[in-house]
Amino acid sequence: MLEFIILGTLFSQNLSGYDIRKCIENGIGMFYKASYGSVYPILAKLTNKGFVTCNEDSQDGRKKKIYQITEEGRLSFMEWLQKDESQDSIEAFMARVFFFDKLPEEVSKKKIQKYEYYLEEYEESLLEQRKKYMDLPNREDYFYKISTLYFGICKLQSMIKWCRVARKKEELENLIDKDI
Amino acid sequence: MLEFIILGTLFSQNLSGYDIRKCIENGIGMFYKASYGSVYPILAKLTNKGFVTCNEDSQDGRKKKIYQITEEGRLSFMEWLQKDESQDSIEAFMARVFFFDKLPEEVSKKKIQKYEYYLEEYEESLLEQRKKYMDLPNREDYFYKISTLYFGICKLQSMIKWCRVARKKEELENLIDKDI
DNA sequence: AACTACATGTAAGAGGTTACATGATTCA
């Protein structure tokens, strides 16, 4: 996964390993973490595969290794971006969506639609689970078990809502609370 | 982590490895996945440590290995449950909260409060990030980058809302949408 | 002078997953 996130980060800019990590942190850092201990070895691997090339640079006094994506790298990235993601967790899916601007609009919309179906099925199964708890006599003893389930449902519902807004390319501002 | 989730699952019931996995799937499966390839080796490890004991059972015709938690196992679990979780991802935190019914009420409330502070700080930083995108001239080219950020904010806000409700032990029903 | 941020890397190992191997039982 990180392999492709790095390729995606290098898609339209040449960066050093250090900068790649910062870029990930400030971008999809919310859904995906990358440590130096993983970034550097993967850059070496990508170089071996011919997916990136490396140029030494000492412009700002410091020596840097600036990585540049190759045509093969771009192909590999686009292949990953388009492949089936229905098994992804919400976080993994969103890490992918982060790069959806590189996809034709119909393709990205279809992908979101498909994931939305999966989420709706999942929601059904959680609402079913909820019924079991509702009939229990000593609900207080299960407060936190029930409340984690409720958070799960909440999260799914907000993701479904997000899908609908994103598919229609509607104004995103309405999604978030102004007065929390 | 899985080590403690297994101990938590065995806290008030004796189960086979197979049943433990099912139990996790139906419980915190939403936040945490466990495969057989991880459950069985961990059960062996826990047995070696003396945190669980194992009894062969062939009641329903099938041979099962029923695991039972020991006093040391309970101590180890409670220690994990009480230790600082401020570095946890939301998913990891919720997997922990799943077992909060085993904690005194004041302790669990304090833990949720503390995590809530961390989330609020995080929210600030994301709202800050949002400003950067808002000033960009060609926002359409960044639609999906912006929308993943918005989802991140959404998720945080619903988690903060959850914390407030859970801390007050308010009615959870209000959290979820009835008419999605 | 000390501290923070920049910059690159490695070694050990945690913490899993996937695929395979095996066999019993239940149900359509």
Added chain:
DNA sequence: TGAATCATGTAACCTCTTACATGTAGTT
């Protein structure tokens, strides 16, 4: 009788984290 589910396990591998090692450049 064949498929699904129950049931336990292993071996190979993957992916990443943590901690360490090393050194430079700017900032207080």
